[in-house]
Amino acid sequence: xxxxxxxxxxxxxxxxxxxxxxxxxxxxxxxxxxxxxxxxxxxxxxxxxxxxxxxxxxxxxxxxxxxxxxxxxxxxxxxxxxxxxxxxxxxxxxxxxxxxxxxxx
Numbered sequence: 001x002x003x004x005x006x007x008x009x010x011x012x013x014x015x016x017x018x019x020x021x022x023x024x025x026x027x028x029x030x031x032x033x034x035x036x037x038x039x040x041x042x043x044x045x046x047x048x049x050x051x052x053x054x055x056x057x058x059x060x061x062x063x064x065x066x067x068x069x070x071x072x073x074x075x076x077x078x079x080x081x082x083x084x085x086x087x088x089x090x091x092x093x094x095x096x097x098x099x100x101x102x103x104x105x
Contacts, residue, residue: 026055028092033049056078059103060100071089
């Protein structure tokens with residue numbers, strides 16, 4: 001087994017453990033410090049920046065402003081904490097659609 005195989009196996013095990021703990025964790029696009037916003041649009045205040053290489057847990061998803069990013073163009077926004085949203089176009093979910101429940105206001 002190569003070092004890369006070991007790393008992939010470890011990441012898969014981490015993902016399974018986190019899924020068992022109540023949610024999946026997704027990587028943010030490499031090379032980006034993504035702005036976390038107060039709502040699902042670029043017209044809402046920036047709450048904080050995610051570090052390059054961050055991994056996030058998506059609590060729920062909602063539709064908002066259409067944004068283009070490294071993973072395409074979409075109006076899906078990921079809620080990662082109360083009052084914290086990032087455009088799904090910066091998250092590698094493996095899907096162009098929703099991967100989490102719809103946020104309830």
